[in-house]
Amino acid sequence: MAELTIDGRKVEVPPGTNLIEAARKLAIEIPYYCYHPALAPVGSCRMCQVEILDPGKPPRVTIACRTEATNGLNVSTTGKDCVAARAATLEFLLANHPLDCPICDKAGECDLQNFTYRHGHGAGRFSEPKRAKLKHEPIGDHILLDQERCILCTRCVRFMGEYAKSPSLVVAGRGDRNVIATFPGEPIHSNYEGNLADICPVGALTLKEFRFKSRVWDLDSTESVCTGCDRNCSILLETKRNRLLRVRPRVNLQVNGHFMCDVGRFGLLDALNPQGREEQGFVKGARVTAADAVAALAATLAAERGKWLIVLSARLTTEELLLAKTVLGPLARTLAYVPVEANGGDAILYTGRAAANAKALERLGVTALDEAAAAKLLAEPATSGLLSFDAALAARLMAGTKGKRLALIDVVAGRAADAPGAPHGAELFVPGTLFSEKDGTFLNLDGVLQRAQRAQRWPQGTIPETVVLREIAGAAKVDVTALVAKPDLTFALLESFGLPGATLAQLPDDGLKLAAAPATAGAAAGATA
Amino acid sequence: MSRSGETEAKEPPASSEDGPPESLLAELRALPARYPQKRGALLPLLHALQAWRGHLTPADMKLAGELTGVAAADVFSVVTFYTMYRQRPVGRFPIGVCRNIACWVNGSEQIVSTVKAELGIAPGERTADGRFSLEEVECLGSCGTGPCLEIESRYFENLTPDKVRALIEKLRRDDRSPSEAILAAQREFPAAREARS
Amino acid sequence: MENYLSNEFGRSGPLLLAEAQAKGRYVQAKRVFTSLTPEQVVDEVKNAGLRGRGGAWFPTGIKWSFMPKEPLKGPSYLVINADEGEPGTFKDRQIMEKDPHLLLEGIMIGSFAIRAETAFLYIRGEYLTAHDALATAIAELEAAGILGASAFGSGRPMRIVLHRGAGAYICGEETALLNSLEGRRGEPRPKPPFPAVWGAFGRPTSVNNVETLANVPAILERGAAWYKTAGTAQAPGHLLFGISGAVERPGCYELPLGTTARELVEKWAGGVKGGKKMRAFIPGGASTGFLPPDKLDVAMDPESLRKEGTMLGTGGIIVIPEEVAIVDAARVFSRFFRHETCGQCSPCREGSAWSDQVIARFQRGEGRNDDFALLEEIMRGSKQRTICVFPEAFAGPLGSAIKHFKGELVAASAERAAHPAGAGGATHHG
CATH class of the missing domain: 3.40.30.10 (Glutaredoxin)
Structure with a gap:
């Protein structure tokens, strides 16, 4: 470890740590633009200037991002030379900036604004005509470029090259004609485009999907995880009046680093704002309240114990899966899940497996059946029907059989307000809830258990899955007291894995990395009745 | 390449969509071997292509990128940095x-x-x-x-x-x-x- | 000391190999390759006190001594900076167009000294005639077996690769030049690492200027003691002084370092054109800024000019005649530096553009009282705050114009405000 002094306070950091990160440890802000913890430092914005104090020498102004912490180094972030240098850099950056904050989506979370308040001159002295460059130019499927707002920090250029492995953004021109650009006529094409709006420290790269949607300070921001694949990237769900307006990655070095993919980001934006969502239940073709549908389902499963094929879904939280396994295991002919194959993943974050909580199903020991095996089981005379938590899968399984009954618990969108009949012809339909409407956890492919917090209210009348399962347990007289006696289901879950209990609220922000499951635990020890 | 740093007098392209003739291509392909890393040949390649066409088209930049292992966007960035490279036709x-x-x-x-x-x-x-x-x-x-x-x-x-x-x-x-x-x-x-x- | 750099400058075309050899060219290179060690060459150049003629005046022998010694774990390179672009500077061009073998012999000796088997000669793209002369000369050497698998039969391979730039003043900065050689934008690299550690293609590299290397054969031939008989104690030898602008006989003059600017301008270049008065002179290329005529007795060497608050730079004197307003000359430079900054560091990119805009306003007669303070702030905010020293360069003419000619700037602005007809553009006859 290197021990150094910053503004008179001592701090220990691993050797090689740069001064920005060392200062961050002391909660001392060194402002920066071109630096980004996930990218190679280039030292070109000249914002992060600090002073190195050597006894007997005048203070030496240098940039913090490319200065490594060494033992005994004495750094000042408040010396008059570095303060003046930072203010000068800000004045330069603001000279040609349009200052159109009132119509800029970035306002409120803009580093140019923030650092100007904290490190800038009160007033700029630039009184010449400002440069005119391209504005709101689409440079990809999701990103608009405003070259006038751009301060040419080149984070976006380096992100596309170093991280997204798609070197499609460059600096074109020279000197004050420099602009961010793509190859002529070729927009960027990447699964990581959305991150550009996050890493841009100003409003030069903004999301089409968020354009003029909201001031950022009006957003409610909730820590969650992405369910686009089983990576479970740490994210923020940002809503306004219950509507999800933006999804952003949250730093989690053991899961996703600083970024997330577009499949997740924009997939969630669609999936969590479902249009034409079915919010009522159905019993034998008749529209009923969700509560009545739950009661009918519970009665059916209690009466027909051991006759239903019950297929769980990786869309459910770990807690829901634990409860489902406990409640439905004794009632099902077979309790299983159908693993999802990877499709179109990449070597960066996206695995291509659209099964957010697949690892939890595996870890809970639920039987894995491939689709053909599940269809075969369903077709057997001893099976009276299918209870599925996944409407699309249910539709496929039902398509191959005749005379079987279907019970469905899922979120179904794209329905007309008065659509006749239950989705997919289900005899029993219970409207499901979105993961963002509940608190719970997801277990990612590497065994990191993370919290997804409730960011949206479920529609009035719908009933979250845990309540549905408790209703079924009650009707079928399945004993769940061992679970519900615990402080919460997360606590019970961890204990069921043989780990010390912890409640949902007690989980670390970056998740809990679980040790690998013992080799004996697996499908064989599953929950087949 | 001739000693003059220009390509020998060749027929200029009939259309802006034409690529370089085989004789020029052969010269271009030989350039990267002069450098410890292929990328070093980028400036000479661009000079040679421009000497032939009079300016550089996107296809020329892509070709230069392919021969040197440099991404097309990166070639474009290089072209725009140097004042001698032209992306539009100029006079004879x-x-x-x-x-x-x-x-x-x-x-x-x-x-x-x-x-x-x-x-x-x-x-x-x-x-x-x-x-x-x-x-x-x-x-x-x-x-x-x-x-x-x-x-x-x-x-x-x-x-x-x-x-x-x-x-x-x-x-x-x-x-x-x-x-x-x-x-x-x-x-x-x-x-x-x-x-x- | 007789001339050793410019003997062939009167020719109409390049001196070819046969004739060059008849005049003694490559005798030293052969001696070096066949009978000396790299240390001996470095020591001779160190003892001679040769300093880099590209403008920084760093001791060449010391620079070479930073290069790795044997055993080598991969190649080292010599890179020749022939990206002569400092306005007022045209000396390297004369060497390359007229006497390419003088440079090439220097390159061979320099390569030997740093144990490089490949030298990259980076020549600015516009110097096509010089490029052709060098290409011919290199082909002659290859045909003669002087360059190739075994230079002078020494068993040491030696190769010189000619590489054209493509129009960028900043590539005269050695790390920008290395990026450009590697096929990248000519943006200076952060230092450290320095080129002697991480240079061309990631290998240890020494970057030396053309005229610097052209000094080396003479040093090897006649020795360090001889070399030090000309010039000053700290800057020995001859320099190719370029004299341009409004003088009777502009050109490139080989004279000892320390010759006064007055001797250069009045004796050699014949004084101000048309017998007119001088408004200012620039001692060593655009970035060294303006000096008033009463400084003409300054000795043209690095130390004497430093005392005057400026630099020797490339030794290219530019004479500004009386009929030219300082504001217009300053604008020529501010426009130039704005055009040529690479733009990667924000203070330089914005500062060069902003100061150009302010000077342009003065030129139009719209100067304001607080503009001088503003310009000083722009320069202060840019200098020493960037990856390379470009802001020092653009601050040269700007700062010296304010320091020595503030009254004229104010008067010119006021006069043009009163008579706006001739204003606008870099016009000096308005």
Whole structure:
């Protein structure tokens, strides 16, 4: 470890740590633009200037991002030379900036604004005509470029090259004609485009999907995880009046680093704002309240114990899966899940497996059946029907059989307000809830258990899955007291894995990395009745 | 590559969509081996392609990128950094008049206005017949022999308005390939007056 | 001391190999390759006190001594900076166009000294005639077996690769030049690492200027003691002084370092053109800024000019005649530096553009009282705050114009405000 002094306070950091990160440890802000913890430092914005104090020498102004912490180094972030240098850099950056904050989506979370308040001159002295460059130019499927707002920090250029492995953004021109650009006529094409709006420290790269949607300070921001694949990237769900307006990655070095993919980001934006969502239940073709549908389902499963094929879904939280396994295991002919194959993943974050909580199903020991095996089981005379938590899968399984009954618990969108009949012809339909409407956890492919917090209210009348399962347990007289006696289901879950209990609220922000499951635990020890 | 750093006189492309002929391609493919890393050949490749076409098209940049293992966008970035690379057609004889200090003190503005008057074009423009274009350029290292203009990096020095008019007149009537015509004009141009100790 | 750099400058074309050899060219290179060690060469150049003629005046022998010694774990390179672009500078061009073998012999000796088997000669793209002369000369050497698998039969391979730039003043900065050689944008690299550690293509590299290397054969031939008989104690030898602008006989003059500017301008260049008065002179290329005529007795060497608050730079003197307003000359430079900054560091990119805009306003007669303070702030905010020293370069003419010619700037602005007709553009006859 290197021990150094910053503004008179001592701090220990691993050797090689740069001064920005060392200062961050002391909660001392060194402002920066071109630096980004996930990218190679280039030292070109000249914002992060600090002073190195050597006894007997005048203070030496240098940039913090490319200065490594060494033992005994004495750094000042408040010396008059570095303060003046930072203010000068800000004045330069603001000279040609349009200052159109009132119509800029970035306002409120803009580093140019923030650092100007904290490190800038009160007033700029630039009184010449400002440069005119391209504005709101689409440079990809999701990103608009405003070259006038751009301060040419080149984070976006380096992100596309170093991280997204798609070197499609460059600096074109020279000197004050420099602009961010793509190859002529070729927009960027990447699964990581959305991150550009996050890493841009100003409003030069903004999301089409968020354009003029909201001031950022009006957003409610909730820590969650992405369910686009089983990576479970740490994210923020940002809503306004219950509507999800933006999804952003949250730093989690053991899961996703600083970024997330577009499949997740924009997939969630669609999936969590479902249009034409079915919010009522159905019993034998008749529209009923969700509560009545739950009661009918519970009665059916209690009466027909051991006759239903019950297929769980990786869309459910770990807690829901634990409860489902406990409640439905004794009632099902077979309790299983159908693993999802990877499709179109990449070597960066996206695995291509659209099964957010697949690892939890595996870890809970639920039987894995491939689709053909599940269809075969369903077709057997001893099976009276299918209870599925996944409407699309249910539709496929039902398509191959005749005379079987279907019970469905899922979120179904794209329905007309008065659509006749239950989705997919289900005899029993219970409207499901979105993961963002509940608190719970997801277990990612590497065994990191993370919290997804409730960011949206479920529609009035719908009933979250845990309540549905408790209703079924009650009707079928399945004993769940061992679970519900615990402080919460997360606590019970961890204990069921043989780990010390912890409640949902007690989980670390970056998740809990679980040790690998013992080799004996697996499908064989599953929950087949 | 010939010794002149230019490709030998080749037929210019018939259409802007044509790629380089096989003879040029063979020269281009040989360039990367001159450098410890292929990428080093990028500037010479771009020079050679521009010498052939007169400017660089997106397809030229992609070709240069393929031969050097450099992403197309990166090639574009490089092209836009250097003032000698052109992305639009210029005149058959692109005239660049130095506007920097020594030439300017000795009357480079008069040289520019002479070219403007002779050709009826302003800096940044091309004559209607495509024969000439004009731009002002920064210091050419001809400070002791200014004012100076260059046409495809061939210098014409110690300029006077009369010498400029004569030069333009000569190039107007020369229908050989641009490089031949420029070199011929340079040979016939009054030698630069050079003082020394 | 007789001339050793400019003997062939009166020619109309390049001196070819046969004639060059008849005049003694490559005798030293052969001696070096066949009978000396790299240390001996470095020591001779160190003892001679040769300093880099590209403008920084760093001792060449010391620079070479930073290069790795044997055993080598991969190649080292010599890179020749022939990106001569500093306005007022045209000396390297004369060497390359007229006496390419003088440079090439220097390159061979320099390569030997740093144990490089490949030298990259980076020549600015506009110097096509010089490029052709060098290409011919290199081909001659290859045909003669002097360059190739065994230079002078020494068993040491030696190769010189000619590489054209493509129009960028900043590539004269050695790390920008290395990026450009590697096919990248000519943006200076952060230092450290320095080129002697991480240079061309990631290998240890020494970057040397053309004229610097052209000094080396003479040093090897006649020795360090001889070399030090000319020039000053701290800057020995001859320099190719370029004299341009409004003088009777502009050109390139080989004279000892420390010759006064007055001798250069009045004796050698014949004084101000047309017998007019001088408004200012620039001692060593655009970035060294303006000096008033009463400084003409300054000795042209690095130390004497430093005392005057400026630099020797490339030794290219530019004479500004009386009829030229300082504001117009300053604008020529501010426009140039704005055009040429690479733009990667924000203070330089914005500062060069902003100061150009302010000077342009003065030129139009719209100067304001607080503009001088503003310009000083722009320069202060840019200098020493960037990856390379470009802001020092653009601050040269700007700062010196304010320091020595503030009254003229104010008067010119006021006069043009009163008579706006001739204003606008870099016009000096308005």
